[in-house]
Amino acid sequence: xxxxxxxxxxxxxxxxxxxxxxxxxxxxxxxxxxxxxxxxxxxxxxxxxxxxxxxxxxxxxxxxxxxxxxxxxxxxxxxxxxxxxxxxxxxxxxxxxxxxxxxxxxxxxxxxxxxxxxxxxxxxxxxxxxxxxxxxxx
Amino acid sequence: xxxxxxxxxxxxxxxxxxxxxxxxxxxxxxxxxxxxxxxxxxxxxxxxxxxxxxxxxxxxxxxxxxxxxxxxxxxxxxxxxxxxxxxxxxxxxxxxxxxxxxxxxxxxxxxxxxxxxxxxxxxxxxxxxxxxxxxxxx
Numbered sequence: 287x288x289x290x291x292x293x294x295x296x297x298x299x300x301x302x303x304x305x306x307x308x309x310x311x312x313x314x315x316x317x318x319x320x321x322x323x324x325x326x327x328x329x330x331x332x333x334x335x336x337x338x339x340x341x342x343x344x345x346x347x348x349x350x351x352x353x354x355x356x357x358x359x360x361x362x363x364x365x366x367x368x369x370x371x372x373x374x375x376x377x378x379x380x381x382x383x384x385x386x387x388x389x390x391x392x393x394x395x396x397x398x399x400x401x402x403x404x405x406x407x408x409x410x411x412x413x414x415x416x417x418x419x420x421x422x423x424x
Numbered sequence: 425x426x427x428x429x430x431x432x433x434x435x436x437x438x439x440x441x442x443x444x445x446x447x448x449x450x451x452x453x454x455x456x457x458x459x460x461x462x463x464x465x466x467x468x469x470x471x472x473x474x475x476x477x478x479x480x481x482x483x484x485x486x487x488x489x490x491x492x493x494x495x496x497x498x499x500x501x502x503x504x505x506x507x508x509x510x511x512x513x514x515x516x517x518x519x520x521x522x523x524x525x526x527x528x529x530x531x532x533x534x535x536x537x538x539x540x541x542x543x544x545x546x547x548x549x550x551x552x553x554x555x556x557x558x559x560x561x562x
Contacts, residue, residue, distance in 0.1 A: 314497055316454040316463050323461070325454050325497040327510045359452055359463040372465045 298417035303373045306417060308332035310360035310373070315339070315346070317353035317379070324349045330358065331394045337375060337410040338382075338391055350379040350408050358410060363422040370422030377412035436555035441511045444555060446470035448498035448511075453477070453484070455491035455517070462487045468496065469532045475513060475548040476520075476529055488517040488546050496548060501560040508560030515550035 298306070307313070313330045316323065326346045328339040337358055341347045350356055356379045363370035382388055391407045436444070445451070451468045454461065464484045466477040475496055479485045488494055494517045501508035520526055529545045 312499070312501070314452055314463065314499070316461055316495070318456055318461060323454055323456060323493055323495050323514070325452065325463075325495045325512055327497070327499045327508070355461055357454070357461050357463045359465070361450070361452070361465045363450070370465070374463055376461070 296419040298371070298373070298419060300415055303415045303417040304332060304335065306371055307337065307360055307373045307375065310362065313358050313360040315350060316357040316359065317349040319349045319352050333391070333394060335412065338394065338407055340407055342405055347381065347406055347408065351381050353379065356410060368421055369419055371417060371419045373415065373417035375410065375412045376414045377410045379408050379410045382407040382409050434557040436509070436511070436557060438553055441553045441555040442470060442473065444509055445475065445498055445511050445513065448500065451496050451498040453488060454495040454497065455487040457487045457490050471529070471532060473550065476532065476545055478545050480543055485519065485544055485546065489519050491517065494548060506559055507557055509555060509557045511553065511555035513548065513550045514552045515548045517546050517548045520545040520547050
């Protein structure tokens with residue numbers, strides 16, 4: 287953890303980033319597919335040092351697994367303390383096809399953001415995770 | 425407004441999208457700069473049919489104004505009704521350099537997401553806005 291003396295912005299450690307992301311539930315997935323940049327809300331769980339979300343066939347699945355890189359962002363703020371945080375994870379997304387792995391993932395508390403049937407798990411392996419905490423005026 | 429009979433997902437009208445985005449305050453900016461996809465939390469206000477946010481010199485400003493296209497995403501959910509919404513706006517971001525325009529924007533209730541000094545306004549002109557409302561299990 288490092289707090290910038292001028293801006294008051296705190297750079298979070300990798301451990302803090304994972305902890306915040308693990309508690310976030312709701313996050314956003316950004317991915318470039320072809321020429322198009324897409325952003326979707328997703329429900330996430332942290333499994334080891336990977337992020338898993340569930341999705342049906344469709345744009346979100348295609349975007350995640352076709353993209354060369356994806357970004358997952360989660361943030362929140364506490365009106366009580368006036369502090370906000372944001373964690374950004376950059377990595378590669380893969381559809382989980384192995385049945386044993388799917389059974390394991392079913393055990394995770396993976397609550398879908400919407401209640402439509404979600405047939406696929408997508409697992410994002412990070413190449414970079416970063417986060418910051420700062421005073422929020424919201 | 426159109427509700428999909430199978431999924432229960434409601435496609436929002438453009439008017440509803442602007443209304444939700446206008447009340448959101450907190451949103452995320454996604455932009456591709458060079459080979460890198462970046463996502464930042466931002467505080468937004470809707471000004472006409474454009475979105476304005478304030479930022480200091482730095483990565484966020486560079487990413488927004490150098491990118492060919494940007495995406496702004498806002499979402500929220502209501503634990504009471506169990507309904508969530510997400511609005512995605514795709515467009516082009518430009519730094520506001522005209523002083524009269526800057527004075528106008530200063531009048532907007534533009535609360536910064538963090539309290540560091542923010543010297544620049546960035547205005548995003550949309551080429552597309554879309555949104556949906558759906559049952560959320562969070």
